[in-house]
Amino acid sequence: MIWNEAKECMSRDEIEALQSARLVKVVNRVYHNVEYYRKKMQAVGLEPGDIKGIEDLDKLPYTTYQDLRDTYPFGLAAVPRSEMVRVHASSGTTGKPKIAVYTRRDIDIWAECVARCLSMAGITRDDIIQVGYGYGLFTGGLGAHYGAEYLGALVLPMSTGNTQKLIDMMIDCDVTSIACTPSYLLHVAEDLEKAGLIDKIKLKSAICGAEPWTNEMRDQMEQRLNIKAYDIYGLTEMMGPGVACDCEYHKGLHIWEDHFLPEIIDPSTLKQLPKGSDGELVITNLTKEGMPLIRYRTKDLTSIEYDKCECGRTMARIQRFRGRSDDMLIIRGVNVFPSQVEAALLTVEGTTPHYMLVVDRVDNTDTLEVQVEVAENAFTDEISSLEKLSKEIHAKLKQAIGLNAKVKLVEPNGLEHFDGKSKHVTDKRKLYQ
Amino acid sequence: MFVKQLSIFLENTEGRLDEVLKILAQGGIDLLSASLADTTEFGVLRLISKEPDKAKQILKDAGFAARIDEVIAVVVPDAVGSLAKVVGMIHAAGINISYIYGLSIDGEGAPIAIKTDDNAKAEGLLNAAGVTTLGMEDLQ
Numbered sequence: 420m421i422w423n424e425a426k427e428c429m430s431r432d433e434i435e436a437l438q439s440a441r442l443v444k445v446v447n448r449v450y451h452n453v454e455y456y457r458k459k460m461q462a463v464g465l466e467p468g469d470i471k472g473i474e475d476l477d478k479l480p481y482t483t484y485q486d487l488r489d490t491y492p493f494g495l496a497a498v499p500r501s502e503m504v505r506v507h508a509s510s511g512t513t514g515k516p517k518i519a520v521y522t523r524r525d526i527d528i529w530a531e532c533v534a535r536c537l538s539m540a541g542i543t544r545d546d547i548i549q550v551g552y553g554y555g556l557f558t559g560g561l562g563a564h565y566g567a568e569y570l571g572a573l574v575l576p577m578s579t580g581n582t583q584k585l586i587d588m589m590i591d592c593d594v595t596s597i598a599c600t601p602s603y604l605l606h607v608a609e610d611l612e613k614a615g616l617i618d619k620i621k622l623k624s625a626i627c628g629a630e631p632w633t634n635e636m637r638d639q640m641e642q643r644l645n646i647k648a649y650d651i652y653g654l655t656e657m658m659g660p661g662v663a664c665d666c667e668y669h670k671g672l673h674i675w676e677d678h679f680l681p682e683i684i685d686p687s688t689l690k691q692l693p694k695g696s697d698g699e700l701v702i703t704n705l706t707k708e709g710m711p712l713i714r715y716r717t718k719d720l721t722s723i724e725y726d727k728c729e730c731g732r733t734m735a736r737i738q739r740f741r742g743r744s745d746d747m748l749i750i751r752g753v754n755v756f757p758s759q760v761e762a763a764l765l766t767v768e769g770t771t772p773h774y775m776l777v778v779d780r781v782d783n784t785d786t787l788e789v790q791v792e793v794a795e796n797a798f799t800d801e802i803s804s805l806e807k808l809s810k811e812i813h814a815k816l817k818q819a820i821g822l823n824a825k826v827k828l829v830e831p832n833g834l835e836h837f838d839g840k841s842k843h844v845t846d847k848r849k850l851y852q
Numbered sequence: 853m854f855v856k857q858l859s860i861f862l863e864n865t866e867g868r869l870d871e872v873l874k875i876l877a878q879g880g881i882d883l884l885s886a887s888l889a890d891t892t893e894f895g896v897l898r899l900i901s902k903e904p905d906k907a908k909q910i911l912k913d914a915g916f917a918a919r920i921d922e923v924i925a926v927v928v929p930d931a932v933g934s935l936a937k938v939v940g941m942i943h944a945a946g947i948n949i950s951y952i953y954g955l956s957i958d959g960e961g962a963p964i965a966i967k968t969d970d971n972a973k974a975e976g977l978l979n980a981a982g983v984t985t986l987g988m989e990d991l992q
Contacts, residue, residue: 793861798917800859800967801950802889802896809893828894830863832915 422538422570423531426677427732431725434676434733439472441705442680446470446479449711452497455490456713476682477691481701481714487517487656495710496520503709508556509655509754516556519655520709526565528706529658532675533566533651536664539673539730540624540649542596544571551585551599551607552629554578558659559629559752563598566661572596579603582610593621600752601632601640601648605783608643617644626651628660629752630785631740631850637669652737656715657702663737668729671736678706681723681735684716686744697722699744700737718745746844750778751785755820757843760789763819767812769797773831779847788825789816795831853987854922854971855955856904860897861917864890872897872916879910884991885965887953900955900965902991923965924975925986930961941981942966942974957991 421427429437449456450467459480460466469478487495496503504523508516521529542548548567552559560578567574575592577585579599585607588594597604604625611617622644628651640648652672653660662679663672674681680703683692692698700719704711720741727733748755757776764770773792778785791812799805805828812826862868869888876883876899885900901907904920911918928934942949948969955963963986968974975985 793917795912795917795919798859798861798919800857800896800898800919800921802891803950805861805894805896806891828861828863830861830915831917 420538420541420543421731422535426675427535427673427734429677429733431733435473437677438680438705439474441677442473442476442703443467443470445703445705445707445711446713448497448708449713453495455486455494473680476680476703476714479703479714481689481716482712483716484517484656484718491516492518493520495712497711498522498708506556507558507561507655507659517656519558519658522708525658525707525709527569528678529562529661530565530569532658532678533562533661534570535675536649536651536661537566537570537572537596537626539664539666539732540596540626541647541667542567542570542572542624542626546572546595546623547575547592548572548596548598549575549577549585549589549594551577551579551597551603552660557752558653558655559598559600562653562659562661563626567598582607586610586614586616589622590616590619595621596624596626597622598626598628598651600629601627601636602630602751602780602783602785604640604644604648605636608640609783612643620644622646624649626664628652630749633850654717656712657704658707662702665736666728666730666732670728671724671738673728673732673734674702674723674737676734679703680705681737682714683721683723686716686718686720694725695722697741716744718743718747720744748776748778748844748846750787750822753820753822755787755822759819760816761843763815764791764812767808767815769794769808770812774843775845776843777845777847785848786825787822788827790827790829792831793828853975853985855900855925855965855986855988855991857921857923857965857967858899858901858904858907858911859919859921860899860911862895862897864892864894869895869897872911875910875914876901876907879907881907881910884957885953885955887951887965889951898951898953898965900991902988921967922971923967924971924978925955925957925963925990926966926978927959927961927963927984927986929983935962935964938966938978938983941977941983942968945973945977947974957986959990 447467502522503520505521508518550563554560625648637648649665651660651664653662663674665672682701683696683698684701686699700717700721701714703713722738724736746757770791775790777788809826816824881901883901887898889896908918950967952966955965957963
C-alpha cells in the first residue's frame with residue numbers, strides 16, 4: 420500500500436523541481452543560521468544565490484563525520500534552542516557521539532517517512548507491531564515507534580533485552596509485525612523454534628534495519644517465521660531509520676527524495692558521478708530544520724536507480740550496499756571504528772599498537788574478538804598478571820565501544836603486518852557479497 | 853644466589869611448543885627443566901638452561917616474547933614432609949609463593965624452583981634454617 424501517493428509517485432520532473440526549490444531554501448537557511456556552514460561556503464567563494472537548483476549541488480562543500488565531531492554538540496544546529504525538541508545520538512561511541520537535533524516538525528516528518536516505509540511493508544492501522552529496537556539516544560526505538568503510531572498501528576514498545584517477554588507478548592497479543600535488527604529477529608526465530616511455538620504466532624511482516632544484512636538472511640527469516648521481511652535504511656545524522664526502505668519487489672531501497680537528496684560521488688576524487696554510477700552515497704537534508712546536513716558523506720558504497728518501480732513508486736532506489744569507503748564496522752547494530760579500539764588499547768599499558776578485530780556471526784549474533792599482541796614489557800612469567808591484562812583490555816574496550824569483546828592475547832608479531840601498516844579487521848560475515 | 857628462568861609467551865595453538873623447543877635446540881641450548889602453565893587462551897613456558905641470556909636472544913630474534921626472571925632453586929631434602937617445611941617457612945614469613953615446579957638437576961635431594969614476591973628474603977630464611985639453595989654456577 421502506498422501511504423502518500425502524491426509524494427511517493429511524483430514524476431521525475433516534479434521531484435526535481437521540488438528538490439531544487441527545497442535545496443535553495445535549506446542552503447539559505449544554513450548560510451544564515453549556521454556559522455560553520457557559512458564559513459565553509461565562504462571558504463570556497465560560494466553565496467546562497469549561487470545555488471539555483473539541484474544542478475548546482477556539486478558546488479556545495481561536503482559534510483563529514485569529522486564536521487559533526489568538530490561542532491559537537493550544537494554547532495550545526497540551524498534553529499534556536501527553544502525550537503529544539505529532541506536529541507538523538509549514534510550508537511557505540513562514548514567519546515564523541517554524532518548527534519542529531521530535531522524540531523517538532525522534524526519529528527513529524529520523520530514519523531511520516533517511517534509510516535511510508537511501514538506501509539510499503541503492508542502494515543496498516545489494523546496491525547499490532549512490536550518495536551524491538553533500543554529506546555533511548557539510539558534512533559531505532561523512538562523512530563520506529565513514532566512512525567508506527569503515526570500510521571495508526573497498535574505499538575508495543577518492547578525495546579531490547581527481554582526476548583522471553585517479547586515472545587510471550589507476541590503470542591498473547593496476536594502481534595502481526597515486528598521492527599528490530601535482522602540478527603535479533605533470527606535469534607527470536609530460533610527461540611520460537613526451540614520452544615515449539617512457531618505455529619502460535621500471527622506474525623506477517625518484519626521491518627529490519629540498523630545493520631547490513633544479506634538476501635540469505637531474508638530467505639531464512641521469511642521461511643522460518645513464514646513472514647515477509649523488509650529492509651529499512653537510515654542514519655542518525657540524516658534523521659534515523661526511515662530514510663529509505665524496500666518494497667515487495669526488493670529492487671533496492673526507495674529513498675524519500677522529497678526530504679533527502681541523494682547523489683553518488685567518487686570517494687577518492689570527491690567528484691559527483693553521473694546517475695547510475697557506483698560510488699559513495701551522499702545525502703542532503705532538504706527539509707530538516709533542527710540540524711540540516713548538506714552533502715553528508717555516508718561512506719556507504721552503492722549506486723542509485725531512478726527508473727519507476729513495479730510497485731508504482733517513482734522514488735529512486737538505493738541498491739545493495741557494497742561496503743564502506745571508511746573502515747567503520749557495524750557490530751550488533753553498534754558502529755565501531757578500529758581507531759576507537761586502537762585509542763582504547765593505547766591507554767592499557769603493555770600492549771603494542773598491533774591488534775586485529777575479528778568479526779563473525781555465530782548463531783545469528785555478531786561476535787567480536789579483539790586480538791592484541793602482548794608487548795615484551797607487558798609479558799610476565801605469571802599467568803595471573805596476564806589474565807589481569809586481558810580483563811583490563813576487556814573493560815577499556817567496553818568503555819570505548821560499548822560492546823563486550825572477547826579479548827585474545829597473542830604473541831608479538833603474531834598478527835599479519837602489511838607494508839608496515841597493520842591490517843586491523845577480519846570480517847568473516849561477508850555482508851557485502 | 854638465584855637461578856635464571858626464561859619464560860616465553862605462547863598462544864594456545866597447535867605446534868607452538870614444538871616450534872619453540874626446535875628453535876632452542878637448533879641454537880644449541882641445553883635445557884635442564886621445563887614447566888608449562890596454561891589457560892584456555894595462552895600459556896607461559898618456563899625453562900631453566902645453562903645459557904638463559906643466549907636462549908632469550910634466540911627467541912627474541914625468532915619473534916617471541918621472552919623474559920628472564922630469578923627463581924630460588926631449593927634443594928629439598930629427600931624426606932617426608934620436607935617440601936611442607938620449606939613452604940611453611942616461606943608462608944610463615946608472610947611471603948607469597950607465585951609458583952613452584954620441579955627441577956631436573958643431578959645431585960642430592962629434590963631440587964625445586966620457587967618464585968615468590970620476595971625472593972631475597974625467602975632464600976635468606978631458608979639458608980638460615982640450613983636449607984641449601986643453588987645458583988647458576990651449580991648448573992654447570
